[in-house]
Amino acid sequence: MIVRILLLRQHDPEQFALIARMESHTEERRQNAVLWRHYEEKVVQRLRVTWQLEDLEAEQVHEVCGILDVNCFEIGQNGAKARTLYPSAFLLAHDCTPNTAHTDDPRSFEILLRTSRRVREREALTLSYAYTLQGTLKRRAFMHEGKLFWCCCRRCSDPRELGTDCSALVCATCRTGSVRAVDPLQQTGDWACDRCAHKMGATEVERQLDRINNDLEDIDVHDIPGLENFLLRYRDVLRPNHYLLLSAKYSLCQIYGRTEGYLLPQMTPEDIARKESYCREFLEIVDVLDPGLTRLRGLIMYELHAPVMVLTQSAFQSGQISRQEFQRRLKEVVNLLQVSRDILLMEPEGSTENAMGQAAADALSKMGC
Template structure:
């Protein structure tokens, strides 16, 4: 889930988000799943005051600590706006500037920090000597270890080496906080790390022992390193980090209270981040009942149950058992179903989706498939999709054709291709709207509608995906309506009906996308929607 701004005071995080209240002892004992409309007992005056706050902390055996709505919340209410306690590059093979997290190259021409040799976007990067960027303390530490840090980052370094070096940055930053800002460090140290469970996973534990603890101790000569504490920090990062970034920047962040949100595969909040301060802006995406858990999705919502659950289990150490995960049809979307390879008529779905390694079965014949085989098949199809250039319209169309007899139409891999097509039809040379045939325009409209139907169920309300797809949909509806009225194919009345739909699509996408931070691509689309409405006289 995740700038450059004036130095923020260490207390600013706490000042800029609503005060988080602890819930009553009674509520802390409450298990998740209890009817959210139950009225809390033992309400007192103090609690009445708390009603002013949009949320408070509760506790359950399943979620641990989590946030609940302290009153009914309407869609679009701001819940949290807070700056990160810690920020650093994501764990990937892509080098970024340590100040602003924009991509950099590792070639000779790339500007480097004179102090430590790490690549920076330029000497005027706004993140230099800033708390949310490349600090003096970090520069000195790396500078003293040039031979094991910055100097290895050349264009001869492979992606694994680059990844390993960048992975250390945020860990080192948190360890530096321990010395330079113990109060902030303490807030991070209180986050869930799942260290005991992680220790049982030999592969994972060895990775962090070799790539992090031993490297920092032996190569980086951080002699006073407490190995347990480093493992704890690694766990905290894996469990609590948001991946953020706008306009090409990519960073991971820890926030003082947003980390408390529980996961749900159809969440009731949406968030974005401010490109200048890296602050998270968290809002309700739909109406939330009093005492309902506030949730966000830790995984990409438009993935199948098998993948989402595996992701959560691997990184966050829990098996999701939400309503969507428990339903073989994923709330009616069927976005994990396959076409039966035996009878070619039935649909293959998980017999019990909460049983990760259980069988998948056809609803028409006796065909069954083990989850492992299915995973391998899906991985192969996914590799095929990944191999297609994001602007390759014929390639993506061909992908849809190739797999239409293998995957059900709403399967998440087909949806992923359709989503790309929704965005590139009308924006790619050769397929700009005036260049497109009526058939291609109608195809864009169909993909947008199919995608929107699923997003309405899986990521409903004021969510970025809905805003984006509605903006994409308005154009083909408008163009086709205009050509249909001009050629006399539709009546004036039908034309008016279609125009009304265009206005509605633009209004909703404007309302959603204008919530995105200024300067972001999404916000620009929101402004374009607003502009189009003005031109239409609305």
């Protein structure tokens, strides 16, 4: 890819000019000795020595490497991924609560960028370079490592992450307080309990998070008892909205109803209620951190409609709720399906998300909506 870009200098100067105007952060990369040495050994020397392309200037190769790292989008569906550069989408600034969403066409590789919520006049258009379900400490480190800047957005600046508390730990000393970063923009700064004098260093917090994350990654994504056990083991260590607990809940939202032994007809009312609870808890966070017409929100709303429908029908048939309450809950089901349909049908044909959008549309049709 690097060679193809450099060959554009002779073969398509206009195309090369579009790429050359993209930010590379070359000077910042040069100051990162480990990063610079990696590209010098694995890319520059390989091209100039092993491939015998001595005409390629080392500085220009580093420049292209930087452009790719800073500006590339990862696209592709169902495991087939590619890195791509777009001549206008790269201009969007980063924000951890962005106002745009994007998807890509796996056939043409075109990117579709759209606003995900109402945008005020003169408000910058933004997208997120990081994963929504990560805490500030990890999110900022990821962006600095790959994009070479420290994010200072509203979410990163707020120890409570816009009220979601996605990074808060349970205080190991008093057991009642919450431990948060004193100043989240100080990457190596202290974390402190809001009830007692207990403090932790950022390095200690990061080690603890890495250990818990490794535990989570060791659990098979279809292992419902394993994920439930993870939630139990760490409920006295992590606050309820902590991103690692949310990650486990997100998996459970998706696999309850789809895994053998836990298919919808096989699930107990308690299991169904648990799925509903996880979906609602997750949706409450998404409505703050990734609001509007976003893929994550559409997926969870689709997952939520089934337990609400099943429990509503059961409660009405057993006389636990009135007809008026039954109709109110049915309206919620319809709304969940309509919003998820509208969001997910914007995803590329052939994708899992688009198929779920079609399923939502079919369900609405059967309900006469």
